Amino acid sequence: MILNVDSQTLAPLPDVLSHGLVAVSTFGLLSFCCSTSLFFFLTWRLISWRYKEGPGNPPNQFLLLIYNLLLADMQQAVAFLLNITALRNNGIYVGTSTCFAQGWFVSTGDLASSVFICAIACHTWMGVVKEYRLPTPAFYCCIGVLWTFVYIMAAIGPTIHGRDFYVRASAWCWINDAFQIERLWLHYFWIFCSMFSTVLIYLYIFAFLRKKSFSQDEIAKSPRLHGATPLMVLYPLIYALCTAPLAAGRIYALAGHEVSLAYFCAAGTMIACNGWLDVILYASTRADIVFSEFPPGPNTGIDTFTFIGKASLGTTTTIIGGGSAPHNRSGSRAASRSASRGASRLAKQRGALGSNSGESVENLYGLGEIAVKDELTVTVGPQQQHNVTSYSQGVEESANRIRNFDQRSTRSARSAQSQNSRSRTSFDGAETR
Structure with missing residues (x-):
């Protein structure tokens, strides 16, 4: 061709x-x-x-x-x-x-x-x-x-x-x-x-x-x-x-x-x-x-x-609470009862520090029973990202306030326990004399 x-x-x-x-x-x-x-x-x-x-x-x-x-x-x-x-x-x-x-x-x-x-x-x-x-x-x-x-x-x-x-x-x-x-x-x-x-x-x-x-x-x-x-x-x-x-x-x-x-x-x-x-x-x-x-x-x-x-x-945010109990209804009810008892004891702590320091210390130790026994997954779109960010900041601030209160309560309990020990020592010494 x-x-x-x-x-x-x-x-x-x-x-x-x-x-x-x-x-x-x-x-x-x-x-x-x-x-x-x-x-x-x-x-x-x-x-x-x-x-x-x-x-x-x-x-x-x-x-x-x-x-x-x-x-x-x-x-x-x-x-x-x-x-x-x-x-x-x-x-x-x-x-x-x-x-x-x-x-x-x-x-x-x-x-x-x-x-x-x-x-x-x-x-x-x-x-x-x-x-x-x-x-x-x-x-x-x-x-x-x-x-x-x-x-x-x-x-x-x-x-x-x-x-x-x-x-x-x-x-x-x-x-x-x-x-x-x-x-x-x-x-x-x-x-x-x-x-x-x-x-x-x-x-x-x-x-x-x-x-x-x-x-x-x-x-x-x-x-x-x-x-x-x-x-x-x-x-x-x-x-x-x-x-x-x-x-x-x-x-x-x-x-x-x-x-x-x-x-x-x-x-x-x-x-x-x-x-x-x-x-x-x-x-x-x-x-x-x-x-x-x-x-x-x-x-x-x-x-x-x-x-x-x-x-x-989109954004997926996972919030996991403390505690290691399994995710079931009985665990959730137990967690709620523990949290209620801890909260009631914490409410009594203010009035009890001066009169009964030992009971105050016991109540403060009971705070360890409070736990969150569930996991929350939040999925949001881009238009809701700002709200989630603000919510996360609020949660973090609340957690910081709880930790600061717990630290102050622990220091107060230790001080009260120390004063109680000194009072008992003084009382025992006076009684001996």
Whole structure:
């Protein structure tokens, strides 16, 4: 097949590609390193969790979707990483195995990344809005169908057209310019469907969470909804910023317009950043799943939206009282009786110090029976954080006052006991005389 000028070997590289492909290759290398590192980390985690808990427990589906997305990002990063060969050889050589491999990885990596980002959006929608999780066998079938779809779309072209399918496409190797229809229906049509579906799904989830956050009843039931909505904007925003420029440039060229090599280098740099940005995005907002020390539960919901390891959707405050008795009704009644006896004895202490110091000392020793035998967990939203802080400060001040009173009472009791001892000594001495 006779190739047109834009599909033939280009050597030496023009200055715009000599400089532009450096940025594309650098960010491709960064994405490959980040995606591969997190991929192998999750592989080790999944193997260790399965070894500890056995094969019977259902996996966390969101974690497996991230795992497959990383595999897609690795293929996409390899595609743009191969531009290092063009820089080293000072040319893009058509017909070589490197050119064919780059075209293959561009097709599979771009499409797989878009498909699994859309799958994550659909899974989030089912978990947050519908509160539904697919059965494990059906989930695995969906994963297999998605990968089968990606590789079939990538294999149709080479199967029909042979090695002339993947040639130079302006700045790097991809689908031949003569096969514009294949470019559209085997690649970009599905990418644009995934992109618009992802944006619409997250916008719907955003509106759904905002509506629930303004409902007082729902705030009382689920106080973590309020802080989750800003995070939802990041997912479609980063995906669109990375993917849209190159896709729009290819569609613009498909319409018969001329697109410069500088634009392709800039757009290629953006999409080459997709891998390391996905790693940062999902490893930070889903840190409780990705970096969990123990196997995360099979259910995922809105409470997994955390940012850089810090809970951004509410605060849980646990107040634990003293005492070691078990949490049961009899223990609570015993604690109440002990507290009542201690309080009554404490009330008598003021009048008893002067007349009967021994009884006062005994009552003060009885204060040790007072104990709080329960645990209170308070969960609040961000709008109630100030109230909880004020309440905690009030509790701490009350505790300090009780400790100070106890110290003063103990000192008074010791002084009274000392005076009583001296009085008895004086009395015994006088009696002896």
